[in-house]
Amino acid sequence: MVIDKLKNAPLYYGLGQRFQQALEWLAKVDPDSLTPGQRVDIDGDNVYATRFDVDTKLPANCKLECHRNYADIQYVVSGTEGMGYSLPDAPLKQLSEYTPDIQFFTTDWDTVTVRPGTFYIVWPQDLHAPRVALESPAPVKVIVAKVKLN
Incomplete structure (x- = not known):
């Protein structure tokens, strides 16, 4: 798991060409030019992104998730959210x-x-729970880039 500011994205270009494509796209895109729920193909099914305008949820209403074929790059545009995470050896x-x-x-x-x-x-x-409310539910705007791993 990596957590950082978008201004430091070039530090992670070494993760591979697809990660670099996604991070460069996130750095230049105007989030307001995207419609909530709209999928944008950056490199077809290899790298794509979707903007989400949602409310955070109380922790009791959140579930940990994981993905098999893609890594997520979740970028918070506005609002503040919690990101739940599980340690690798948790039952x-x-x-x-x-x-x-x-x-x-x-x-x-x-x-x-x-x-x-x-x-x-x-x-x-990396089991993670996005959009966790920190105190009470609040609006958040997030762009999720999916990076195909194989």
Whole structure:
């Protein structure tokens, strides 16, 4: 898992060409030019992004998720959210099967505050719960870039 400010994105270009494409795109895109829910193909199914305008949820209403074929780069444009995360050795309870590239779990987890201008990258082994309310539900605007791993 990586958490950093978008201004530091060039530090992560070494993760590979697809990560570089996604991070460069995030740095130059005008979020207001995107419609909420709109998928933007950056490199077809290899790298694409979607803008989400949602309210954060109380922790009790959040589930940990993971992905098999893609890494997520979640970039907070406005608002502040918590990002729940599970330690790698935490005992997990599976809540769903993969459908099509997401699976849900529950366990004890901690939360990191994610403010505007910050992105985080999660790989398949990184169970994460996006859009966690820090005090009470509040609006947040997020762009999620999906980076195909193979």
